Amino acid sequence: MAIDSGLASFSETLWTAATGTYLLAVVGYTGEYAFGKTGRIADTSPAVVREPAMAGVSSGGSVAGHGSTGYGSTSTGSPYGAGRVQRGSDASRRWGVAAVAFTILGALFHLASVAIRGIAVDRVPWGNMYEFTLVVALVATLAWLGTLVKMPQLRYLGLFVMMPVLLLMFLAGTFYTKASKLVPALQSYWLAIHVSSIATAEGILLTSAAITAMYLVRSRFERRSAAGITTGRFAGVGSRLPASASLDKAAYRTVAFAFPIYTAGVIFGAIWAEAAWGRYWGWDPKETWAFVAWVVYAMYLHARATAGWKGNRAAFINLFGFAAMTFNFFVVNIVISGLHSYAGLN
Amino acid sequence: MSLLPRPVRTLWRRLTSMRTALVLLFLLALASVPGSLLPQRPLNPTKVDSYLATHGSWGRLLDRIGAFDVFGSIWFSAVYLLLFASLIGCLIPRISVYARALRNKPIKAPRHLDRLAENGELTSELPASEVAARVTRTLRPRWRTIARTEDSGAIAVSAEKGYSREAGNLIFHVSLLVALVLIAGGKLLSYQGSIVTTEGTGFCNRPLSYDAFHSGRWVSPGAIAPLCIDNLNSFTATYRADGSPAEFKADVTYSEGLDGAPRHDVITVNHPLRREGARVYLINHGFSPTVTVTRPGRAPITDTEAFLPADTFYTSEGAFKFAGKDVTANNDIGLSAIFAPTPLISKGVVTSIAPTVSKPVLAVLAYQGLLNPEGAPQSVYTLDPTQIATGELKRVAAKNLSMGQSMALPDGTVVKFTGYKEWATLQVSHDPTQTALLVAAILMVTGLLGSLTVRRRRVWVRITEQPGARTLVSVGGLARNDSGNFPAEFETIVASVQSSLHPGAQPPVASTAEKIGAGRN
Ligand code: HEM
Numbered sequence: 010m011a012i013d014s015g016l017a018s019f020s021e022t023l024w025t026a027a028t029g030t031y032l033l034a035v036v037g038y039t040g041e042y043a044f045g046k047t048g049r050i051a052d053t054s055p056a057v058v059r060e061p062a063m064a065g066v067s068s069g070g071s072v073a074g075h076g077s078t079g080y081g082s083t084s085t086g087s088p089y090g091a092g093r094v095q096r097g098s099d100a101s102r103r104w105g106v107a108a109v110a111f112t113i114l115g116a117l118f119h120l121a122s123v124a125i126r127g128i129a130v131d132r133v134p135w136g137n138m139y140e141f142t143l144v145v146a147l148v149a150t151l152a153w154l155g156t157l158v159k160m161p162q163l164r165y166l167g168l169f170v171m172m173p174v175l176l177l178m179f180l181a182g183t184f185y186t187k188a189s190k191l192v193p194a195l196q197s198y199w200l201a202i203h204v205s206s207i208a209t210a211e212g213i214l215l216t217s218a219a220i221t222a223m224y225l226v227r228s229r230f231e232r233r234s235a236a237g238i239t240t241g242r243f244a245g246v247g248s249r250l251p252a253s254a255s256l257d258k259a260a261y262r263t264v265a266f267a268f269p270i271y272t273a274g275v276i277f278g279a280i281w282a283e284a285a286w287g288r289y290w291g292w293d294p295k296e297t298w299a300f301v302a303w304v305v306y307a308m309y310l311h312a313r314a315t316a317g318w319k320g321n322r323a324a325f326i327n328l329f330g331f332a333a334m335t336f337n338f339f340v341v342n343i344v345i346s347g348l349h350s351y352a353g354l355n
Numbered sequence: 356m357s358l359l360p361r362p363v364r365t366l367w368r369r370l371t372s373m374r375t376a377l378v379l380l381f382l383l384a385l386a387s388v389p390g391s392l393l394p395q396r397p398l399n400p401t402k403v404d405s406y407l408a409t410h411g412s413w414g415r416l417l418d419r420i421g422a423f424d425v426f427g428s429i430w431f432s433a434v435y436l437l438l439f440a441s442l443i444g445c446l447i448p449r450i451s452v453y454a455r456a457l458r459n460k461p462i463k464a465p466r467h468l469d470r471l472a473e474n475g476e477l478t479s480e481l482p483a484s485e486v487a488a489r490v491t492r493t494l495r496p497r498w499r500t501i502a503r504t505e506d507s508g509a510i511a512v513s514a515e516k517g518y519s520r521e522a523g524n525l526i527f528h529v530s531l532l533v534a535l536v537l538i539a540g541g542k543l544l545s546y547q548g549s550i551v552t553t554e555g556t557g558f559c560n561r562p563l564s565y566d567a568f569h570s571g572r573w574v575s576p577g578a579i580a581p582l583c584i585d586n587l588n589s590f591t592a593t594y595r596a597d598g599s600p601a602e603f604k605a606d607v608t609y610s611e612g613l614d615g616a617p618r619h620d621v622i623t624v625n626h627p628l629r630r631e632g633a634r635v636y637l638i639n640h641g642f643s644p645t646v647t648v649t650r651p652g653r654a655p656i657t658d659t660e661a662f663l664p665a666d667t668f669y670t671s672e673g674a675f676k677f678a679g680k681d682v683t684a685n686n687d688i689g690l691s692a693i694f695a696p697t698p699l700i701s702k703g704v705v706t707s708i709a710p711t712v713s714k715p716v717l718a719v720l721a722y723q724g725l726l727n728p729e730g731a732p733q734s735v736y737t738l739d740p741t742q743i744a745t746g747e748l749k750r751v752a753a754k755n756l757s758m759g760q761s762m763a764l765p766d767g768t769v770v771k772f773t774g775y776k777e778w779a780t781l782q783v784s785h786d787p788t789q790t791a792l793l794v795a796a797i798l799m800v801t802g803l804l805g806s807l808t809v810r811r812r813r814v815w816v817r818i819t820e821q822p823g824a825r826t827l828v829s830v831g832g833l834a835r836n837d838s839g840n841f842p843a844e845f846e847t848i849v850a851s852v853q854s855s856l857h858p859g860a861q862p863p864v865a866s867t868a869e870k871i872g873a874g875r876n
Contacts, residue, residue, distance in 0.1 A: 297391040
C-alpha cells in the first residue's frame with residue numbers, strides 16, 4: 010500500500026494542534042501555580058492535617074497514636090499531598106481546571122495524530138525519531154493524566170510535567186521526517202514490540218525524573234526550614250511542593266513500574282538484533298547506552314534499599330539514569346553512528 | 356565460612372554487602388561508557404586505526420589500556436567478575452534465609468500494637484477464642500496466620516503476606532547470575548563467519564571459506580555444522596518510487612551434511628535461514644560487474660568481481676586482475692574500476708545517483724605491468740598502490756564503458772564490459788547458549804515483576820477478654836518496603852474483621868461489635 014499523503018498531512022496538522030493545546034495547558038498550569046499562594050504557611054510548620062480521603066481507619070474518630078510513627082520527616086499522613094493543606098484560591102482552581110481540560114484535549118489531538126500517521130504509512134507509527142519522540146511525549150502525557158485520576162491533588166504540579174512534554178513536541182518538529190515506509194531492517198513485528206515497550210518505559214521514567222527534581226527542591230526546602238531558613242533559591246517553589254517523603258515514594262513507584270518494562274524492552278531489542286544482525290548483543294553504541302541506563306536504574310533500586318543511600322543520593326542516581334537514557338535518545342541517535350541509524354535524520 | 360581466617364571473612368563480607376554491589380554497579384556503568392565513545396576494534400578496526408593515526412601517543416596510551424576493546428579488557432572483566440562473586444555471596448545466605456522463612460511461622464505480635472503505623476481497635480461480645488477463630492478464618496485464604504496464647508492470657512493472631520516479593524527478587528538475581536554465565540559461555544562457544552557471495556556461487560561452512568571468521572576459544576572443529584550454501588541463485592533489491600529500499604532478498608540453494616539433499620530458501624533482512632547448529636543471515640549487498648578481456652591471438656577470458664559500495668547509491672569500487680603468461684613477460688593486466696548502477700557523468704567523473712540499475716557504466720583505468728611480483732596476499736578490491744607508485748604497473752588507458760562497449764589497450768588487448776551480477780554478504784552464526792539465555796531473560800523479567808509489584812506486610816490481631824466488659828480486639832499493621840496503599844488495605848482488613856465478628860445482616864450500631872475508631876462505614 011502506498012503512503013497516503015493526505016492523511017499524513019492531516020496527522021501533521023493534528024500535531025500542530027496538540028502542541029498548541031499543550032501550550033495553552035502549560036499557561037493554565039502556570040496560572041494555577043502563580044495564583045496558588047496558599048499552603049505556604051501551613052507547610053513550614055511540621056504539623057500536618059491528614060486528608061480525609063486517605064486517612065484510613067483514623068477518620069472515624071480519635072484513635073490514639075495513629076499515624077504517630079508515620080513515614081518520615083514532615084509528613085505523617087497520607088503519602089500524597091500532605092504538604093499542601095488547602096486548595097488555592099478560586100482563581101487558581103479555575104486556571105488548573107482549564108489546564109487539565111487543555112491537557113485532555115491536547116492528548117486527544119496527539120493520540121489522533123499518532124494513530125493517523127500510522128494509518129497513513131500503513132505500519133506502526135514509531136519508525137523514525139520524529140515519530141518516536143511523539144510517542145514518548147504521548148506516553149508521558151497519558152501517564153500524567155493517569156496520575157491525576159488517582160491523585161487529583163497533584164494537579165498544581167502539572168507545569169513540571171507538561172513543560173518537558175511541550176519541549177518534546179517542539180523537538181519532534183526539529184526531527185521532522187516526511188511520512189515514509191520502513192527500510193527492510195525495520196520491517197519486523199519486533200519494531201512494534203521493542204519500540205513501544207521502550208517508549209512506554211521512557212515516558213514513565215521522564216515522569217519519575219520530574220518528580221525526583223521536585224523531590225530535591227522540596228527536601229532542600231525541608232532541611233532549610235527545619236534549620237529556620239525560609240528564604241533562598243527555590244524556597245518559594247519548595248514551600249508549595251508535596252512533602253519530600255511523598256515525592257520520594259512516587260518517584261520510586263514510577264521507576265518500579267517502568268523498570269520491568271524497560272528490562273523487557275531491552276530484551277526484546279536483543280531478540281530482534283539476533284534475527285536482524287546475527288547476534289543478540291554487540292555493544293553497538295545504542296546498546297551500550299541502553300545497558301548503562303539499565304544499570305543506573307538498577308543502582309537506584311539498590312540505593313533505595315541501602316542504608317546511607319536513600320533520599321538525596323538515590324534521587325541523584327535516578328536523575329543520572331534519566332540522563333543516560335536521554336543521552337541515548339538524542340546524542341547517540343544524532344551524533345554517534347551505529348547500526349541503530351533508524352532516526353531518519355541524515 | 357567460619358573456618359576461614361578472619362581477614363578473609365571480613366573481605367568476603369565487604370564484597371557481598373549492598374554497598375559494594377552499588378559501587379560495582381556504578382563501575383560497570385562507568386566502564387561501559389568509553390566503549391560507546393571511542394571506536395572499538397571488534398566493531399570497526401579501520402576506525403581504530405585512523406584514530407590511532409591521528410592521536411599519537413594519547414592514542415597509543417589508550418590502546419595499551421585496552422580502551423579500543425573495552426568489553427574485552429581486563430578491567431571490564433574484573434568488574435564483571437567481582438560483581439559476579441558479590442552476587443553469589445549475596446544470594447547464598449539470602450536463599451537459605453528465605454527457605455527458613457518459608458518454614459517458619461509468622462512472628463509474634465509486638466507488645467504495643469497501637470504504636471504501629473496502622474492500627475485500630477474493635478470490641479466484640481464474643482469470647483476471645485471465638486473471635487480468634489473468626490479472625491483466622493477471615494485472613495486465612497490470603498494470609499499465612501498463626502494464633503498464639505500470650506502469657507497475659509490474650510490470644511494474638513499473627514498474619515503475613517507477600518513472600519513472593521523475596522521469591523521474585525531471588526529469581527531475578529539467580530536468573531541474572533545464570534544469564535551472566537551463559538553470556539560468558541556464549542562468547543567461548545560461538546562462532547561467526549561472513550563471506551561476499553556473488554550470484555551463481557556458493558560456499559561451505561568451514562573457517563577457511565570465509566572472508567572473516569571469528570570463533571570463541573572453546574569452539575571445536577566438530578562443533579561447526581556441515582552446512583553448504585551451494586548457490587546464491589539470485590539477490591534482489593527492490594526500491595520504492597522515492598528511492599528508499601523496500602526489500603532485499605537472497606534466494607539460495609543449500610544442503611546439510613555430507614550428502615544432504617539440496618533445498619531452497621529465501622533469506623531476507625529480518626528472516627535468517629535457521630538450521631540446526633547454524634543460522635545464515637543476509638548482511639549486505641552490492642554489485643559484481645563482469646568484463647571480458649581478449650589479448651591478441653588468445654581466447655577471451657571473462658571475470659566477475661565483487662565491488663565495494665562507496666556510497667548509498669552504490670557507486671562501487673573494485674578491481675580485475677589478469678596475470679600474464681609468466682612474471683618475466685611483464686604483461687599482467689590490472690583494471691581499477693568504478694561501477695555506477697545509475698550513472699551521472701560530470702566532467703568525466705562517474706557517480707551513481709540511484710541504487711537501482713539503469714544504463715550502468717563501468718569507468719575503467721587499465722594498467723599493464725606487474726601486479727604482484729612477490730605473490731604476497733593482496734586486497735581483491737584494489738590494485739597494489741606500491742606497484743603503481745614504483746612504476747612497475749603503468750596506466751595505459753582509461754574509458755567509461757556502457758554495457759557492451761569495449762576499449763582497446765595499446766598492445767591490442769580488448770576489454771569489454773559485458774554485464775553485471777549482484778552479490779550478498781552472507782553471515783553464518785552459531786551460539787549454543789542462546790535458547791537457555793532467552794529462558795533466563797524471561798525469568799529475570801518475571802522475577803522483577805514479582806519483586807517490584809508485591810509488598811510484604813504483616814498484620815497482628817490481639818484479642819483480650821476483659822472481665823465484665825466486651826472483648827477487646829486490637830489490630831496493628833506494618834508494611835515493609837514501600838507500602839503502596841497499605842493504609843487503604845489495612846482499612847479493608849479491619850472492616851472485614853469487624854464484619855466477621857457479626858455474621859449476618861449489618862447489625863445496628865453498637866450491637867455485637869462496637870466501633871471505637873476503626874473502619875469508616
Ligand atoms: C549484577 C548485578 C546486580 C544487578 C543488575 C541487580 C539488580 C537489581 C534490581 C533491578 C533490583 C530491584 C528489583 C528487585 O527487587 O528484584 C535489585 C534488588 C536487590 N538487590 Fe540486586 N542486583 C545486582 C547485584 C546484587 C548484589 C551483588 C546484591 C547483594 C549485595 C544485591 C542485593 C539486592 C537486594 C537485597 C535487593 C532488594 C532491594 C529491595 O528490597 O528493594 N543485588 N537488584
